[in-house]
Amino acid sequence: MTGGEKRRQARIEQVLDAAADCFVEFGFHRAGMAKIAERARMSPGHIYHYFENKEAIIAAIVDRESARAAERFAEFDAVDSAQLATVMTERAIESIAQKTDILQSALNMEMLAECQRNPEVAEIIQRHDRYIRDQLAHLIHDKLGLDRAEARTDMMMVQFSGLANRLLRNPDLDLKNIVGLMRQTMLSILSPAPVTKGE
Amino acid sequence: MTGGEKRRQARIEQVLDAAADCFVEFGFHRAGMAKIAERARMSPGHIYHYFENKEAIIAAIVDRESARAAERFAEFDAVDSAQLATVMTERAIESIAQKTDILQSALNMEMLAECQRNPEVAEIIQRHDRYIRDQLAHLIHDKLGLDRAEARTDMMMVQFSGLANRLLRNPDLDLKNIVGLMRQTMLSILSPAPVTKGE
Amino acid sequence: MTGGEKRRQARIEQVLDAAADCFVEFGFHRAGMAKIAERARMSPGHIYHYFENKEAIIAAIVDRESARAAERFAEFDAVDSAQLATVMTERAIESIAQKTDILQSALNMEMLAECQRNPEVAEIIQRHDRYIRDQLAHLIHDKLGLDRAEARTDMMMVQFSGLANRLLRNPDLDLKNIVGLMRQTMLSILSPAPVTKGE
């Protein structure tokens, strides 16, 4: 990467950081380009040298945030099979407790709301999710030797997003009492025990 | 209720229906009052005879949708204890499949996003959630005779919102394979089996 | 006057009272018909049975207020010539002190501002002023036997409106110290002493 390119990349990150900030604080459609420019210490006009329009910034943010979430899932690769449920529970509870959730609530609800109206955003979110699921399903199938790996994967992920969502609706959520049930739930999902096929 | 009051109520519903429509299609902040008025077959100005401002419409929608969600939970009261997990699973899967989810995705993401910036919206959402939890916790404690009813309640609800959320990120979600795991998960959450207290 | 006419007149007064209230509080152009109707305990639509439009209400208010001001000047007719300056001074100071000034500040500034843009309002104000001046000039000429009665009249009235105006710009105005100078000024204006014709 040339010096010019490096500088360009740094400027882009500056804009994205500012944009993420504003999006969290005001939402996609209330965050003005002027405000973003100000926080990125850049003129409004200049942002258009790096992004075609605001939509492109939103897409870039969605992409970056989704990628970061995926990264956080990558660490589960290294976890001992026997400990997977426990570690995942810990991570889920932890991230909720620190409000740095994988699904960083503020931005995430915004993203999911947008994803229903903006096909590009939907594509980005779904692509990253597919990537995470592929990793996790691989883990579940190959390392844990379980069947129906895709379904188990989705059920595991239900717990993550469900928990984040829950905290918004019940801010008094008692994490201390949840943690045991959450581990039990994850263990159940990862249990080889034959399940009567539903429906 | 007088004729005038009935008419007034009907007009208000007209506005709310139109608003819900627009909010689903465009989101809270992209749905213009002009568009809402048009769909409500009413002049923009006249909407202000029924609602102080757009915020009030948003609040009313959030309230109405949350109340409807609560209603859907009310039916669980009548369910046989032994069947609760199965019935809840069925409802969760069903509502997802029919896209009439308790957490009607489109509007719900919007609501949760808003809830982080608008204290009034947060209060409404949390009030309804508390009401649903009180019902469910009562069921779990009194009819099922389980301890930690609040935590189990929250975990049950994690499944509902988590599943809805999942569908947005993975539109190819294989519901047929999920249903068994979901029932197993709910049964696990409602199982009296002692759980090692977490963390 | 028939019963119907009396009732009609009463309703009109109701509107005017409400309008005067609102005009003082919000100004002509910020006082909405809805607010006026509410204070007049009448529906907005019904006001149009008595007044063609808002302009007509403004005109009626200007007329009524000007007439009341004229009435207040009428009492000077009965005053002993020797006491005229003193009594006028007293009235001027009094009305200022009680904020019920002849030129009831709130409404009066509004009226004078309007009078420069609305010929009908101008005509009303000037007609009443002419009436007051005619009375006063007659007093000055016939009872006090002074020359240049019109000019003296205008100078007397300069004191009234000037004082009201002053209070707006200097709310700390020390009336106690003004009163002496005001009497002296009025005496000077009413003094027969030959004045070198100016300019």
Add this chain to the structure above:
Amino acid sequence: MTGGEKRRQARIEQVLDAAADCFVEFGFHRAGMAKIAERARMSPGHIYHYFENKEAIIAAIVDRESARAAERFAEFDAVDSAQLATVMTERAIESIAQKTDILQSALNMEMLAECQRNPEVAEIIQRHDRYIRDQLAHLIHDKLGLDRAEARTDMMMVQFSGLANRLLRNPDLDLKNIVGLMRQTMLSILSPAPVTKGE
């Protein structure tokens, strides 16, 4: 001042000139931003780069006009004591005759009306008035050696605003005949002759 700052200042003046124009013609609340923008040869939106809102423009106009009025009073500083009453009379009559009155009628009535509903406007007007009075009182006390300088000052200013006001109510005002009485009045106000303290 940099070129940018100079340009900015010029643009602001452009807006103020246009606004003053519109305010005189239509009044504060009838003068639309669109009209002001048009006369300032600027887009409506751009005005908001210089002024936070319309209120701010009104405040700026009130400030500018009041400052100009104050300036006009400053010239009296240089006047020979013996000539003060005569010069002030001349200026009062002159400014009335040229309709460039210190209290430029059109705008001034508007300002005084506003001042009763807008505390910021009131503060501005009263601040400038205090400044003018301080100058004049100093003149009266130090150069003319008179007592009760504040009261005399206020009485002098009663003449200015009273005269402007009078012209609105009596457009046929005979200035030629007023001038003598006005000089006499001002002389009387500035006369050292002991006055029986009133009330």
Add this chain to the structure above:
DNA sequence: TATGAATGAGACTTCATTCAT
């Protein structure tokens, strides 16, 4: 590369007035 002045469409909201009842 960088600025920030400038635009103009469109957002929410108010309000005088009309009209069916």
Add this chain to the structure above:
DNA sequence: AATGAATGAAGTCTCATTCAT
């Protein structure tokens, strides 16, 4: 006589985007 629902134009203000410098 009386209501108040209803209209729609106009008001203030915001904001994504462009462009001269």
